[in-house]
Amino acid sequence: MSLFLIVALPFLGALLPGLMNQAGRDACSGVTFMVSLAAFIGLLTNLPSVLAGEVVTVGIDWMPLLGLNFTLMLDGLGFFFAFLILGIGLLIIAYARHYLSRDDNMGEFFTYLLLFQGAMVGIVLSDNILLLLVFWELTSLSSFLLIGYWKHLPEGRQGARMALAVTGMGGLAMIGGMLILGQIVGSYELSVILQHRDLIQADPLYVPALLLILLGAFTKSAQFPFHFWLPHAMAAPTPVSAYLHSATMVKAGIFLMARMWPVLSGTPEWFVLVTGAGLITMVLGAVIALFKHDLKSVLAFSTVSHLGLITMLLGTGTAFGAFAAVFHILNHATFKAALFMSAGIIDHETHTRDIRRLGGLRHLMPITAVIMTIAALSMAGVPLLNGFLSKEMMLEESTQTVMFNTWWLVPALATLAALFSAGYSFRLIAHTFFGPKRDDYPAAPHDPGFGLWGPPAFLVVLVVTIGVAPFLVEDFVKIVTASVLGTTAELPHAYIKIWHGLVPALYMSLAAVGGGVILVIMHSVLQKIWDATPRPEAKVIFDATISSFVSLARSLILPLHNGAFSRYAAIAAVTIIGAGYFAWITGVQGAATRAPQAATPVALAGWAMLVAATFGLVFLHRNRLLALIMMGIVGLMVSVGFVYFSAPDLAMTQFTVEAVTIILLLLALNFMPNRSPVESTVLHRVRDAFVAVAGGFGAMAMAWHYLLRDAVATPISEFHLANSYKGGGGTNVVNVILVDFRGFDTYGEIIVLGIAALLIYALTETLLNGPVRARLLNRVPDQPRAGGMHPMMMVVLTRVIMPVVLMVGFYIFMRGHNEPGGGFIAGLIVSIAVVMQYMASGFSWASSRLRYPYHGVIGAGVLLAGLTGIGSWFVNKPFLTTDFTYVRIPPFEKFELATAAIFDLGVLLAVVGAVMLTLESFSRLARTAHTKDSVHPMDIDPSRQASTEEGA
Amino acid sequence: MMLSLELLVASAIGILTAGGIYLLLRLRTFPVIMGVSLLTYAVNIFLFSSGRLTVGAPPILNDSATLYADPLPQALVLTAIVISFGMTAVIVMMALGSYLGNNTDLVNDPLVDDDDDDDASVGNAGDVTPQEGRP
Structure with a gap:
């Protein structure tokens, strides 16, 4: 399957869960599963070429001038990550189906999840680093939505904001780093950048670029000192934690370091920064994890620690380090996702995640106990499980790594981290499942159905299989490592073994496991010491930093922006x-340079009226109705001015807009005071x-x-005059500019108009659903109303005139290309024809005869205009290229057919929809105010029986 | 100084602008909307007149005509007129909503409200609306 499709499938599929939401939870999760499965299978079809060592690439130009192209590539590393993302994604979707309760909006959840999945797959398959950045930001945004999915939980909202602030900041830094990198190399394609190691490392900007890129990677992968957001993100539903915060998103930083490994690694700066941050994170996370009581907190800090481990391995810059890192990514994803899902099961069944309230669960939840125990033992590094293998490799690598000229520093810290890691893993097992059965669980615990324990069980099978028979995955891990290294030559010959002989790593491992057991035995004492020790709380520091920024911004803005x-x-x-x-x-x-033109008496008279009306408006503005009349005169004189100065199109537009505006303001004035007081x-x-x-x-x-x-x-107008007929097929240059030369502008403008109308509609809805509704209903008009609201004469007149007005609109529209007229003006005229019916017979009568909602009319207009533009793609022309021809149907004269006319029809529909939706929204307010809105077309109707008549 | 068309148009722009600014500085929403409308006229005529003034020569191609009015500002102003209708409608709606919601049509906030955030830690900013219970 094409790489495009693999990336596009989750994004396209994200539309489906929302649509399937009403069809039930099985349908909703099923369709999500099928989307992921399709992408997964598509990925697997590329497996043979990846195994053969090929790099699959596809690409189309997006913005070649900027160097931003939609190019994708699939090599071993990309395949490995995409496999994890889609594979674990499938398990998570199955798990989430049973985890989410009936109150949760499942469609929303799966939409976010698929968006996230698509963004992640995009990151790992991007060849263009600018494209990678786009996907990188998308993962930050979609993870924000997922972490804050339970909107009613304050911790969820705060955690989501913190994650977004930290990863978003890192993302910004990374944009800078990537741009520098692109500048150095002269290309934004990874495949090119990765060939220029020497060039990049010799550049004076290498260190800034490295720092910025690492900032992005460290924030995403929760490396010290940015580790604090990950535990707070645990407020997310457990499937999210299992997916984003163990298997995928937090590995994006790791992925980036691995991706950039060939060009960035191997320098002292890289070694100190990456290995240093990794070591600190690894020890810190492991120590804190031992003292946390929330199951998910323990797992969060342990994830932080394990991410540190992988970072540390990548930092060493050796081929064996990369090899161990890749293997540990695989192992960590399997056992940690299983652990998170098990923690979710315990939370789901016992209604608590507090380890102090648990214990003795092995009797009550035997299946979960087995799954979680195996996964936790793997995390602790117990032999015959996959965690043991990669931890041994890590310890072995640490003995080869010398930092600050101190041979024991790295091995000692690595052992310490491993020791604490064993400690919290054992504590997790001991304090959750062992010990006596309790009688104070918040809920009666029992094993859940297969839907919940199936996915983690599957992962645990993998944990054991890899642990016992590592040769099964060895070749694959080597292929992935080769693509990290960018070469197969340096690939370590050592293979993954369970028994290496009596090497230092074995003793370190033994010390870690033994020490871990001691830590669990002494846990209650250590916990007291820990609780008594003052420590800086990362969240407090973070909050203080943010609030100092906020108060700085306030002190700058508020004096200027005080609401006046x-x-x-x-x-x-x-x-x-x-x-x-x-x-x-x-x-x-x-x-x-221009001679003034003498003013004629006619021009002078028009000017005098305009000026008089303006003065009248200013001096009489307190009487609002009078002001409105004055404004009508001003508008009218402006239209006359347009006629005088050779702009018939403008005159017609101004005139019709004026009519609509006055109606609108009259409607508004209906609710507002009639006078402005002197203040x-x-x-x-x-x-x-x-x-x-x-x-x-x-x-x-x-x-x-x-x-x-x-x-x-020289103005460019000459070009338009010269080419209007030749190129656009119309003699009305203004209209040809609108629908042809500057069609894209017009397209944008009808969209803006549509948005404005929808905004008005939304504001009306808000008003009508809020406290204003009661006020409107109880409102007593401040002036006596007219006796007959729908007089017969007006009703009859507007009915008779409507077809005529529509005919005028049609005529104005049709001749628009060659004579004054066009979609805008015709749209306004059609609107006026319809508005007259509302005015004559009232809202209820008119709207009950409305067959198409105005939103749809706006949408149809924009769509029609857009499709006309897209149509030109099919003949390999740019968007909105027009074409025209002349046809003759026998009884008529020869006439022109232009695609621009279809575009103009779109303009007409959008204008009609926008104007009508606006006026309709205003009159809906009015309808609520005057409940006596009749369903009859007029007040006095001779054809109706006298008994039903209402007195005029 | 001869009374020229240019002077008439320029002074009309000036007078509309002045009226618009004066009404814009009033304290109630309705005059402010009127002011914005006057400014809209002024700006539209101003943009239109950037094509210079041409009498009796509309930009409709014709074999006999040699002089045309500048079509480009006309096309730009045409859409500007329609868009400004949309914008006027939006501000009218906002003014109306504000009046119906607060029972006053003053444009200035009565007093500046510094402590609209209820929490010192910004971790909570934006969590003002209590929204208990899942949707």
């Missing part, structure tokens, strides 16, 4: 005027008038200045 809108407006106006004045006095004004002092008003006059004078000066001068550079 008038102040912002005044500051903005004065600033703009000041900046304009500064530009004017410092600039040089050229001489006038500001005379001084205030004088000050405002001064600002206003200064602003007006500035605008006038600027307009007058350039109206008398030609453009500095």
